[in-house]
Amino acid sequence: MTTDEASTGRAAPTAPGGGISTFKGQDRALRADRLGTVGLLLSVLAATAPLMVVAGVMPTTFGVMGIVGQPLLFVILAAVLALFSVGYAEMSRHVHNAGAFYAYISRGLGGTAGAGAAMVALVAYNALQVGIYGIFGFEVSGLLATYLEIDLAWWIPALLAVLAVGALGWLKIDLNARVLGVLLLIEVALVVVFDVAALADPGPQGLSLHAFDPDTLTGAGVGTALCFCVAAFLGFEQAPVYAEETSRPHVLVPRVMFLAIGGIAVFYTISCWALTVATGPSAIVGTAQKQSAGLLFFLTGDLLGDTFTDVLHVLFVTGMFAAMLSFHNVVARYAFAMGREGLLPAAFGRTSSTSGAPGTGSLLQTAVSLLVVAAFAVTDDKPAGDPTAPVLRLFTWMGNLGALGVAVLMAAASVSVVVFFVRRGAAGAQAWRLVASGLSVVARLFIVVYTVKDFDVLIGAGPDSALSRLLPGVIALALAVGLIQGLVMRARRPGAHARIGLGNEAFQLEKAAHETP
Numbered sequence: 001m002t003t004d005e006a007s008t009g010r011a012a013p014t015a016p017g018g019g020i021s022t023f024k025g026q027d028r029a030l031r032a033d034r035l036g037t038v039g040l041l042l043s044v045l046a047a048t049a050p051l052m053v054v055a056g057v058m059p060t061t062f063g064v065m066g067i068v069g070q071p072l073l074f075v076i077l078a079a080v081l082a083l084f085s086v087g088y089a090e091m092s093r094h095v096h097n098a099g100a101f102y103a104y105i106s107r108g109l110g111g112t113a114g115a116g117a118a119m120v121a122l123v124a125y126n127a128l129q130v131g132i133y134g135i136f137g138f139e140v141s142g143l144l145a146t147y148l149e150i151d152l153a154w155w156i157p158a159l160l161a162v163l164a165v166g167a168l169g170w171l172k173i174d175l176n177a178r179v180l181g182v183l184l185l186i187e188v189a190l191v192v193v194f195d196v197a198a199l200a201d202p203g204p205q206g207l208s209l210h211a212f213d214p215d216t217l218t219g220a221g222v223g224t225a226l227c228f229c230v231a232a233f234l235g236f237e238q239a240p241v242y243a244e245e246t247s248r249p250h251v252l253v254p255r256v257m258f259l260a261i262g263g264i265a266v267f268y269t270i271s272c273w274a275l276t277v278a279t280g281p282s283a284i285v286g287t288a289q290k291q292s293a294g295l296l297f298f299l300t301g302d303l304l305g306d307t308f309t310d311v312l313h314v315l316f317v318t319g320m321f322a323a324m325l326s327f328h329n330v331v332a333r334y335a336f337a338m339g340r341e342g343l344l345p346a347a348f349g350r351t352s353s354t355s356g357a358p359g360t361g362s363l364l365q366t367a368v369s370l371l372v373v374a375a376f377a378v379t380d381d382k383p384a385g386d387p388t389a390p391v392l393r394l395f396t397w398m399g400n401l402g403a404l405g406v407a408v409l410m411a412a413a414s415v416s417v418v419v420f421f422v423r424r425g426a427a428g429a430q431a432w433r434l435v436a437s438g439l440s441v442v443a444r445l446f447i448v449v450y451t452v453k454d455f456d457v458l459i460g461a462g463p464d465s466a467l468s469r470l471l472p473g474v475i476a477l478a479l480a481v482g483l484i485q486g487l488v489m490r491a492r493r494p495g496a497h498a499r500i501g502l503g504n505e506a507f508q509l510e511k512a513a514h515e516t517p
Contacts, residue, residue, distance in 0.1 A: 044257075055295070057228055068210065071273040073226065082258075088104070090254070164321075208277065396458070
């Protein structure tokens with residue numbers, strides 16, 4: 001029995017003729033050596049959309065949940081995510097596949113579980129990407145009305161952004177990394193300027209540390225606030241998706257994940273604390289309820305002037321564009337990995353001959369975005385400022401749907417880490433990582449349960465709304481469809497089932513078989 005057989009409980013892939021599709025050339029592998037530490041880190045961090053979190057997630061959590069201790073919540077979540085990343089990063093040293101989550105899950109829990117995870121990942125990341133188009137279109141139309149006196153429906157800039165992101169999806173990842181990096185660095189720099197200004201000229205309560213008092217995390221809204229803040233970290237887990245496009249994935253991927261978690265945690269904690277300092281901890285909830293998503297811009301207007309605030313508004317838009325582009329790249333690579341392994345039609349498992357990008361997966365994501373944005377545009381019969389308007393429903397519905405899917409994947413991935421190393425006979429050597437992964441499972445399941453329980457609050461629906469059940473049901477349906485597909489593959493195409501999660505390893509085996517005389 002081979003190492004892979006021992007570690008996964010599945011048969012290793014065979015040479016051509018053994019039930020696995022035969023070698024078709026280099027277009028089944030993503031081009032390596034295209035990303036270094038900086039390029040990979042920027043691509044990953046762009047998905048977190050830091051300005052969108054500071055200007056959108058933080059005021060919502062303060063205002064809707066009434067949680068003053070949100071900065072402390074970011075510290076706690078960073079510790080939870082670090083526990084998850086210990087095992088996740090170690091898995092990345094053994095598994096290099098653009099399928100990331102589902103590849104890891106299939107290595108530990110088997111190909112059928114991997115097929116279920118693949119479908120959940122495809123749905124979740126599509127939802128996260130498409131949801132941003134709603135708030136993007138809303139903000140762009142608002143900027144055009146304010147500064148150019150142009151009255152434009154939100155869905156027009158949203159659809160234009162879909163086409164622009166789709167076009168960039170065809171280009172090289174190194175070009176995308178440069179685009180993402182420039183936008184990211186500028187928006188982070190401006191938020192840091194605000195942080196310094198707020199801490200240098202604090203509100204009426206001075207440099208208060210009250211927001212870090214554990215007593216501020218009591219009350220019924222803590223669980224839901226936790227769900228909001230978890231979504232703010234999404235993006236760091238995408239590093240393994242680009243593993244095949246790095247020269248040393250076993251080194252770069254773990255390094256980037258820990259750098260991302262550490263950087264995001266410090267940035268969010270300080271920025272969130274700065275918001276409480278600027279207003280005073282006792283006033284942050286009331287001010288956030290009054291200003292809503294305008295809280296940051298309201299404060300920068302007082303501290304740094306109108307010109308700075310205008311620039312910040314523009315960077316808010318470009319930051320969202322960077323996040324959309326980053327999520328687009330991730331979805332395209334998941335589709336590529338699934339196509340290469342028989343979970344999607346084979347056409348998705350091919351790369352573009354000109355750029356080496358997963359072109360068909362990029363087209364799929366663009367098509368999904370066009371259809372969803374168009375559907376919300378057709379039903380747009382309310383003013384953009386109405387919280388029930390389609391433009392805002394698109395953002396809240398899709399964003400929380402995607403966040404729930406990723407939380408489920410993280411819980412399953414942590415279980416898979418434990419099983420993977422136990423099956424390899426490495427439980428003793430990896431003991432502390434397995435303990436960390438076990439604790440991560442408990443924390444992740446807590447988050448998933450609270451997310452489903454409070455989904456009506458997360459999407460702004462009533463407690464009796466069918467949506468609070470239907471939207472989480474989408475993730476359950478995706479999981480069921482994937483599991484059924486995996487079972488059918490195991491019965492009818494055992495060779496293809498054995499390849500699930502192996503990614504480029506199966507490709508290399510087939511290549512070697514063809515090159516052998």
